[in-house]
Amino acid sequence: MNKNTRKDKIIAVAAKLFKEKGYSAITMRDIADKMEIKAASLYNHIQSKQEILDTxxxxxxxQFTAKMQTIVESKETTYQKLRHIIELHIDITIENADALAALNNDWMHLEGNLAYFIQMRDAYENNFRSILNTGIANGEIVARDPEIILFSLLSTLRTLYLWYTKKGGVDAKKLKEDMPETLLNGIIR
Amino acid sequence: MNKNTRKDKIIAVAAKLFKEKGYSAITMRDIADKMEIKAASLYNHIQSKQEILDTxxxxxxxQFTAKMQTIVESKETTYQKLRHIIELHIDITIENADALAALNNDWMHLEGNLAYFIQMRDAYENNFRSILNTGIANGEIVARDPEIILFSLLSTLRTLYLWYTKKGGVDAKKLKEDMPETLLNGIIR
DNA sequence: AAACAAAACTAACGATTGTTAGTTACATTT
DNA sequence: AAATGTAACTAACAATCGTTAGTTTTGTTT
Structure with a gap:
């Protein structure tokens, strides 16, 4: 995925800046400064600020869409599927926390790709919901409002990037053990 | 708190717009348009765009700081304290979801008040942490990494505003019953 | 050494930004 | 009727925005 071209470097630098202040607050000159070039030079590699965000x-x-499809189609228990979803979020967070920040905070500034994004997001949530509902139906999951459960899990998973970057090198293995425990089994003894 | 002055109306309108696109993407002309006045007229009531965000x-x-202080000083069980924290977030979310969006997404655009805000946020997290640690020490809470528990609870509570505004009128009472269940007792049967 | 491609540069553009200055309209109080 | 305070207006500003055009530098391939 990362071809280490000049364009990829610009996108990585931009993602990091977007994470700190958001897409709208970051100027092309900010990105250029961090690249140690002039703003106009960016345009030798990218077409527009918009293209950076879209990419x-x-x-x-x-990535999320593809992996979720695999999980939802598998013949595992609900518990195992939920574990895989949690692991998926952990993996992408570790691999590309900056991009996740943009996805979470700046998706509304997509233009040409906005509808496409929303469609993917809705499909993801629907797949997640159907996994939960199956679990409730067969007794694996507690019979409570599935929307509250869905929201509660998703909001933790989606903002994992915030916590992961704040703390230093959190061990992925430990995270994959502890997160499902906390999220699925609760914290009360 | 809300005195229904012209200034308060501007701040409420601004908060709503900030929630949709973020502080940086919203212009004074956007705010003025929604007020059905000209941008310059805003300055009869407010001093600057920055002042709106700060307010x-x-x-x-x-509000969070004060209530958390009360909770942490009370002589309740850890479980009861955690319930009160959850209820605190639910109450503020219902009362002022728009402002919560700004707090979550645009706090880094504070300038003169940035240090003050960060101090309040850190104190809040420390109080939360100490409640959890007490619970772990006396066996009320499961003996797992308290940072993961803290992050997991806090991220759900902090983004409640997202979910609350998307769904229509969610019943506060039902939320105060279901959220603690889901967050504290888990979802696995 | 010549040729070529990649990537930087300077200079500038039209549009938009937050904000100020000075003025006018309107309603309430003297 | 005069005075006052509130809240709107028009017009404009200096700064900054994303972006374009054209040129020069740099490093590699012939």
């Missing part, structure tokens, strides 16, 4: 977000969204 | 965020942050 960052859509790439990640497609 | 929105600091007011809410101080």
């Amino acid at each position: 960052i977000i859509i790439q990640i969204a497609e | 929105i965020i600091i007011q809410i942050a101080e």
